[in-house]
Structures are given as C-alpha cells and as structure tokens.
Amino acid sequence: MRKSVREDLISILLAFVCSVGQPVIAHAEDANYHPQDFAQPLSVARGTISPAGGGAFYLKPEDRCNLVVKEFGWDHDQCGTIDQLIFGLTPEIDNLTVEKPVSDGYVSLADWDSSDRNQEISSIEDSFKESVKAQSERSGQEIHFDGWLVYPQIDKGKNILYYANILNWSGERTINISVSIFDRQGYVPIKIVPVNGNVASDDVHKIVAASAAAYKPQAGSSYFEFSSGDRMAGYGALGVLAATLGVKYGGAASAGLIALALVVLKKGAFILLVPLVWLRKLFSRKKADS
Template sequence: MRKSVRENLISVLLAFACSLGQPVIAHAEDSTDYHPQSFTQPLIAARGTVSPAGGGAVYLKPEDRCNLVVKEFGWDRGQCGTIDQLIFGFTPEIDNLTVEKPLSDGYVSLADWDSSNRSAEISSIEDSFKESVKAQSERSGKDIRFDGWLVYPQIDKAKNILYYANILNWGGERTINISVSIFDRQGYVPMKIVPVNGNVTSDDVQKIVAASAAAYKPQAGTAYFDFSSGDKIAGYGALGVLATMLGVKYGGAASAGLIALALVVLKKGAFLLLLPLVWLRRLFGRRKKADG
C-alpha cells in the first residue's frame, strides 16, 4: 500500500529522530515532498544565526516547512512567512524548535517587569489566555484547558530573554508549551519549543531554555546591549511582550497584523500561537504505537 503524505512525513522525521546516519527523502504520492536537512552548520535567521546544539538535528527549508504547516495545520501560504526556522531534534530533550520572524516595533524597555503591580498584570494576562483557550476549546469541540505554569513567566536580564512554560490539557493529555523571547536592539525574536518528554520538570525547562537561547546569536550591532540614544523604542514593555507570546492583547502590545493572524489560526483550529507544532510529536507517538 502506498503511503500518504502524513505517513511519509512521520517516517522521515522519525528516522532522523532515531539518528539514522544517512539523509532520507520521502516521495509522497501527490508530489508534496519533504526533504529534511541535517543541521550541522549555523542557519541564517532574519536578525541572527541559530547554531547546532548537538548532533542528529534536522531542519526544513522554507518551501518544505510551508508545505508542512499548510497541509498539516491548515495555514494559508501567506502565513508561512511568520516562521523563520523550524528545527527537529534540536537537542535530545527538544522535539521541535520554531524560531519565528522577529518583531521590529523597537527596543523594548524591561522597566515594567520591576513594577510593584507586575504580579497583578500577569494575572490579568493569564485570565485573558484562559478565555482564549476556552474559546478555542468550544470552537474545536475538543476539551482544552490551561492547567497552570510549569515555569512562571520570568526574565533573565543577563541573557536578555523572557520565558515561561505552561501546561495545557488536551482531552486529558498533558502538553508542555515552552516559549522564549530574545530581546534585541530592534524588538525581539520569539521561539516556541516542544519538549520530548511531556513530564519535564521546571529544572529541565531551565536547561532547555538555556540551550535554545545560547544557540541564537544576533547580528553584529543588533544585540540588546547595542541600544543607542535615538533608536526606536517600542510602545510597550516586557509585560506586553508576554501577552503577545500568549496570543492575547494587552494595551498596545500586539500589532493588528499579529492579532489578525491569531484569529485566523485559532478559527482554523491549528492553535499554533498558543501551542507549537505539538501535533508532530503526537504523530510520532501514533507511529511508534503502530510499529510496536
């Protein structure tokens, strides 16, 4: 029996995940092929580079990753440009890492993170996120719930990153969503990460975040500490970035274009702004059960 595109994709990426030595090319019956590339050299991103963190990782070139999100998640091709790089098996602990196109609203001041009402503001953002999850659950007909923070939102000022890990329950299945934003001179670069192990600890998340952030190097002169008087400054602070990472609006944080994309993606049921490419991990799991 000939394999479907979905089955071919699972076979190819699973083969790489199992560290088979030679590249594999899948030929799908409808000519939509995926050609995973061995990740052995730094990848060029919009405002920096992403370097390998270990052996065995692979990535998809732009056309392949666009075919993936269009076919598997129902995106329109015009939305493919929101992804900068898509890497599988980035480290043994990371199933997949999505580096998104950077936000260029200007230098983001982190001063609001030190304000006395930060906890109250994060609670408000969390409430909005819960409402988004509830709405998505109703639209999709799936039981989806926010089960809290595995790692509460925090900023590492030495690395100039904002990150968190939250827990989403999909019909009784626990899924961890790790998000990192790397601040630079022009705004920030968002990353979304799916861990291999759905039962990771907060210490595991810290290691995953550190490895992911360390792999990204900004272009010369664009790092956060390269800020100079006269540079454009964003109309929101770190709390606004957190809201945007979660796909909810907070003051002037989220651009109209991003909110519009969020609504399109949520209506299609892909949920990618709230959750990375977790479905690939689930496909791997179904494949392993079928082969077992």
C-alpha cells in the first residue's frame, strides 16, 4: 500500500503551481475524498445518468463540494451548480460534470435553421475570444482560444447541442467538450474533459454520443413531450450556445463558468481547473490501495 495519496496530490499540484506561476491549491494536505463506484444509475435533477462501462466512479455531494472549495477556490454556494461529477464514464472521458439544469422554459431550435446562423455563431465566437482575453489578463496567464475542434452543431434526433473548443493555456492544449441536452423545461448542461488532449474530432463525436446516451430524462420531461401551453424560453439554441461559452447573447447570459476551465471568485481572480484531469488517476490509485 502506498503511504499516502495526499503526498502524490501535493507533488502534482506543486508541479502545476510551478508551471503556471501562481498558487492554485492551499489545502491539498487536508484532502480526504471517498470515490464511489459508478455501477448503478445516479439521479440528477430532471433524470438519471447511467454507467457506460466498468471502472467509472463519482463523488458524493459533500466530497465534490470539498473538492471545488478546498482545491479550486470556489465559494461554498457555488457547489450547487454541480449535479453530478463522474470520472471515467468511458475510457476516453477523464471527467464529466452534469450541471444543474436551466429551467427558463422550452427552447425552440428554429433559430438554428436560420440563414444567418453561422454569422451569429461568429459573433458569439468573437465575444468568447474577448472574454478569454480579459480573463487571461486578469489571471496573468497566457490563454488563447485556438478554434473549434468540433464546430457547434445540433443533433435533432437526440435533441442536443454540442461542440468542442480548443484553449491554449501557456502553450498547453486543452480540449473542452460541451453537451446541452434539451428537455421540456429548458436544457441540461454537461461539460466533459477528455483523457487525450490531442483527441480527434471523430472521437469527440463518439464521446458526445456516449454521454448523451447515458442521460435519461425523467418521465414527462423529455423534449419530445412539449405540450401547447408549456413555458417557452426567451431565447433559442444560439442563446444556449452563448450561455455555455460564458458570453451574453440576446436574453441569455451565462452563470459565469467557462467550459470547466475557469472559476470566478468574489475578489475577481481566476483559478485553473486543470488538476481535475490528474485527480481521476489519484482517486483510482487510492481505490486500488484501499
């Protein structure tokens, strides 16, 4: 048995601190997490998410809150933005976050079929670039948007909006995959960090398909079950795209998180969440040693 996973965690995080030039984690020595085997469907706010294979695990609410508060500097009240945090849903996925659903009402996808859709996406992309630039300046890190690995698209058969963007963090390539599952009340945001930072676009499509298939809406809440008289959102699919990127578009605005990569603190500082990728391995090793 290894002496302590804490020492591994501290060593990795110290190396990360040296690489980015600023302290990221202050309480790693106090970490005491209890990964749970993901062998049965887990409840989320408006449905369930089921295992897609063996070897996956998740954190219970207290542990995942401790993780983001102690290790990544979130405020405690931000814990409520996470519905489930799952590691290794498939071999290609490092971690997957099911966020609390957005309940602004049924989102019409009609704007996605408009002739100026690509122009609107380009405008949203420009706003995202400006946001990344501003956050880069505030954090003191070189962060750049390097384009789309998978351009934003909608699968109307699955009722999902998804994309994968490429962020360059001080020379390190980071892929962030976003899947928004539309339902009768709004949509459920899912954020995914792949194991391989050089993942190909074809693999992203497979990851998206597996993640969407793992989620099942509760009875009566699927997108297809929309009924006349249901509440309608004041924006369409383009507004959802903007919200998941953390920029304003029409009547939609994000909650302030950008693709699992940044978190906003009360003091206006920004902290990298890259260590989530390493924590999967640490948790796996801890389970093996126990």
